Amino acid sequence: MEEFSAANRLNWDDRAQLHATDPTGSYRIAKVLAGGSSLYLLEAGEIGDISGKDIVHLQCHIGLDTISLKHLGAGSATGLDFSPAAIAAARGFAASAGADVRFVEASVYDAVEALGQVYDMVFVSWGAVNWLDDIFRWGRVVASLLRPGGRLYLADGHPMMFQCDRKGARLELQLGWRTPPRRPLVWDEPRTYTGDDRTLKHVRYYEWIHPLSDVVNALIQAGLAIDFLNEHDVVSWQHFPFAVESGDMFGLPDHCPKIPMAYSIGATKRK
Secondary structure, eight states: HHHHHHHHHHHHHHHHHHHHOOSSSOOOHHHHHHHHOOOOOOHHHOOOTTTOOEEEEEEEEHHHHHHHHTTTTTTTEEEEOOOOHHHHHHHHHHHHHOOOOOEEOOGGGGGHHOOOEEEEEEEESSSSSGSSSOHHEEEHHHHHHHHEEEEEEEEOOOOHHHOOOOSSOOBBBOOOOOOOOTEEEEESSOTTTTTTOOOOSEEEEEEEOOOHHHHHHHHHHHTEEEEEEEEESSSSSSOOOOEETTEEEEOOOOSSSSOOOOOEEEEEOOO
């Protein structure tokens, strides 16, 4: 499994360097540095009142959402990511924004030991759990990071969307609904997902499709109660070449049958 993680880390180091100088506007860097938020309307409408809350953002990438949570009133905001390039960029953005935000470099599986504290909320969003081989281990990490009564907010791409051919000219099922841990999906992509023309040095990466039932059961088994499970016909990136802008996200054009593109979960740690 270390082989997969090491390749993904190199790939994300490359992406972090591109995203931190993003010419496409996808990451809303200027808005965050000016004191605003990079969160999408979907997330902002679902996370609830975070005023004064201690929040940890797992797989935070270059930290813009983490900083945004602080701007939105979090008492404290901490971001964790396994990419040293991403963490370096995140710290630079926090300094530029004048935001008192902590960033920690570690694997999400090592988050409990690396962070050394518990929180009121765990925040996870957009292209996160598909990079993890063991969703049940992830669930235990989330639970261990929460105080009794603390909440998880998760928003991510829907497994049904990930099953479809993402490069085809029409919606077509291509992949199985569950990826075995030791047989991940293997991709070689020269560019990142923002539309940036610059190329990656390390093009290979590995992903896993986790059924929605596994994500929910991972949280339940870890001791969380599910508050809501919502499915959405939009997602935060242009997953298919024929996807169209829909509000501040992307959805399918009118002539396509609609599928869930994303899901969100709210869950509370039992007291």
